[in-house]
Amino acid sequence: APAPQSRAAGTRVTEITTGHDLQGGRQVLLRLEPVTGRMHQLRVQAAHRGLPIVGDALYGETPLPADEPRAGAILLHARSITFTDPDTGAAVTVGAPPPPWWPAWARAANC
Numbered sequence: 001a002p003a004p005q006s007r008a009a010g011t012r013v014t015e016i017t018t019g020h021d022l023q024g025g026r027q028v029l030l031r032l033e034p035v036t037g038r039m040h041q042l043r044v045q046a047a048h049r050g051l052p053i054v055g056d057a058l059y060g061e062t063p064l065p066a067d068e069p070r071a072g073a074i075l076l077h078a079r080s081i082t083f084t085d086p087d088t089g090a091a092v093t094v095g096a097p098p099p100p101w102w103p104a105w106a107r108a109a110n111c
Helices: 041-048
Strands: 011-020 026-034 080-084 091-095
Touching: 011 041, 026 041
Parallel strands: none
Antiparallel strands: 011 026, 080 091
């Protein structure tokens, strides 16, 4: 049963593609669209379902090795975010491609 102080945390999940890490382990690129905005919502939900985010030591994934170019990072990226401009009330969308140090198979996905 949920704790009395818990609040709902909804997320829409879509599997985009799969690839493999350098050791041949399967990795999945997911589109996670939070419906609610809870602290660490995406990280907690992914780990709870057995899909911890690469490099996320806080939620059960092994940290990336120190000699890895993306060491200290987790592979969670806001491809785009939409918010309401507080002055005009207009919807504003800001986007960014995945970082160049992401695996090539994940960067190539059209998401």
